[in-house]
Amino acid sequence: MWQLYQFPLCPFSRKVRLLLSEKGVAYELERENPWEGRDEFYALNPAGRTPVLRNAERNITLVDSRAICEYFEETVDKTPMIVGTAQNRAEIRRLVALFDENFYNDVTLPFLNERMKKRLFMRAPPDSQLLRSAMKLANDHLDYMDWLIDNRPWLAGSQMSLADLAAAAQISVADYLGGIDWSGHEQTRGWYSVFKSRPSFRPLLSERMDVIKPPSHYADVNA
Known part of the structure; x- marks a missing residue:
């Protein structure tokens, strides 16, 4: 299961949530408050920014909303979001x-x-x-x-x-x-x-x- 480390008013987290939902990708939300600066979160993303998407079973960590969206465009056929010529x-x-x-x-x-x-x-x-x-x-x-x-x-x-x-x-x-x-x-x-x-x-x-x-x-x- 994917875990999305996100902050509710982070627009980049929201973009990823919309994409995952439109594509039917199951995920769990993990609240990450940017002001806390948790060491565990910096270990996932040294930049300390949301969103971060983690799948522990597959040992995959994805960082940056554009990179995350492009990853699912390449790996999930349902509801393509970068289409056309x-x-x-x-x-x-x-x-x-x-x-x-x-x-x-x-x-x-x-x-x-x-x-x-x-x-x-x-x-x-x-x-x-x-x-x-x-x-x-x-x-x-x-x-x-x-x-x-x-x-x-x-x-x-x-x-x-x-x-x-x-x-x-x-x-x-x-x-x-x-x-x-x-x-x-x-x-x-x-x-x-x-x-x-x-x-x-x-x-x-x-x-x-x-x-x-x-x-x-x-x-x-x-x-």
Whole structure:
């Protein structure tokens, strides 16, 4: 059995959870709080970052969400997530990088720092200027997603792909922390509502962090 070492508001852990569920791969969750710095976890991943996927029976340890997703693309035929022509696959990987890197650094990370890290560990108020800047950048990203959805059934093409999973994982964390203003983004909002209705996504929406609560619309599949 696979064991996924993850943190509930880690978007990269969420991306892997979505992929494993869509592919029907059984796994157990192991909560790994990044602030604890456990020696046992550093032995699995010296970088100390989630997610890490471990199968003790097979002596396999996988680190980094993109590497984990590519591993299961290569080893599990069900529900392929990097599909199509070479050009299509390149576009999927481009968008995965866009959300894993740009969206994360522009939006998700600032909200994690200001709304979670400062509150739980630093006992300090969030920087409102940084939050306003992150929300503006979130709006820019959603504008681009609106354009993609206007021109394609899914973000990278004609069918759901790893690009959609990466985007939904990042947006779900930012949305939990109050970082998404959906007004004026009906295309992306509709796309995200479809994701919220999928069986793979429902467990993510039901989880809650101690002290930090999401907005009322967070788990509403119609919102």
